[in-house]
Amino acid sequence: MSGDVISLGQGVDQFTVGDRVLSLTTSYGAYAEKIVLPANVIHKIPESMSYETGAALLAATGTAHHGLRQRGQLKAGETLVVLGAAGGTGIAAVQLGKAIGAKVIAACSTEEKLAFAKAQGADEGINYTKQNLKQTIKELTDGQGADVVYDPVGGDAFDACSRSMAWNGRLLVVGFASGRIPELPVNLTLVKGYSVVGVFWGTFTIKQPAEHAANMRELFQWFEDGKVAPVIDAEFALKDGIQAIKKVTGRNVMGKVVIKP
Ligand SMILES: NC(=O)c1ccc[n+]([C@@H]2O[C@H](COP(=O)([O-])OP(=O)(O)OC[C@H]3O[C@@H](n4cnc5c(N)ncnc54)[C@H](OP(=O)(O)O)[C@@H]3O)[C@@H](O)[C@H]2O)c1
Incomplete structure (x- = not known):
C-alpha cells in the first residue's frame, strides 16, 4: 500500500505528518482508506514515485x-x-x-x-x-x-x-x-x-531488517535510475475491489492491479 502519514504514535520521530510512504500490510490489510502500521515497516516514497507505483512496488x-x-x-x-x-x-x-x-x-x-x-x-x-x-x-x-x-x-x-x-x-x-x-x-x-x-x-523483512533496508535503498535507486518500474495493468476503485481480485485469479493480469480508495 501507499499513502500519506496522517498521524504519529508516541515516540515515532523518523516520520512527519504529510510524509508520502509505502508499506507491506500482510497482517493488517490495505483495502482501506486509513490503516495503522508499526513505524518499522514503513518506507518514504522517492519524490519521483507516484502513489500507484509505490503501492505496486513493494510485495x-x-x-x-x-x-x-x-x-x-x-x-x-x-x-x-x-x-x-x-x-x-x-x-x-x-x-x-x-x-x-x-x-x-x-x-x-x-x-x-x-x-x-x-x-x-x-x-x-x-x-x-x-x-x-x-x-x-x-x-x-x-x-x-x-x-x-x-x-x-x-x-x-x-x-x-x-x-x-x-x-x-x-x-x-x-x-x-x-x-x-x-x-x-x-x-x-x-x-x-x-x-x-x-x-x-x-519473513525476510522481519528477520533481516538491516538487509531489507539495504534492499529498499537499492530498489529505490534502481527506480530513480529507470532500471525497475512496476507496470500497472489496471486500477480499480475500492468499491470494485472484488473485480480486481477476479482479474488476478482469472490469470488476466500483466504486471499489477492497484485498488484506489
Ligand atoms: N515467496 C514470497 O515471498 C512471495 C511473495 C509474493 C508473492 N508470492 C507468491 O507468488 C505467486 C505469484 O504472485 P504474483 O503476484 O506474481 O501473481 P500473479 O500476478 O497472479 O502472477 C502469477 C502468474 O502465474 C501464472 N499462472 C499459472 N497458472 C496459474 C493459475 N492457475 N492461476 C493464476 N496464475 C497462474 C500466470 O502466468 P501465465 O499465465 O503466464 O502462466 C500468472 O501471471 C503467488 O502464489 C504468490 O502468493 C510469494
Missing part, C-alpha cells in the same frame, strides 16, 4: 529483488529463467534480472504475455502452453541449462525446470500460482549439482 518487486539477490545470488552474465514472467512478481524478476546483467528467458502462457515480457527487457521467450519448457530451455542455453530459475508458478513448470538446471544452478521456490505444490526427486539436485532455494520475502 512484487521486493520479493523478486530478495529472491534474485540474497537467495539466487544472480550474477551478470548468468542465465535467468522467469516463470509466470508477465505476472506481478514475474515481470519484476525480468526487470531486475536485466538490471543485474543476466540473460533473461521469460516463460508465460500466451503470446501477448511473452510480448509484454520482452517489452520489459526479456531477451528470449518460451510459451509453455505451446513449447516444451525443458527442451526449449536446453536449446536457449546451448545445452547448459539455467543458472537461476525464478518460480512463482510451481506445478508442471517447476517439474520441467527441475530437469533444466545448470551445474551450480539455483532453483528459487517463490510461489504456487498454478495451484499445485510440486514434489522433487532429490537425485536431480545431486546429478546436476544444483540447489533448490526457498524465498519468503515477508
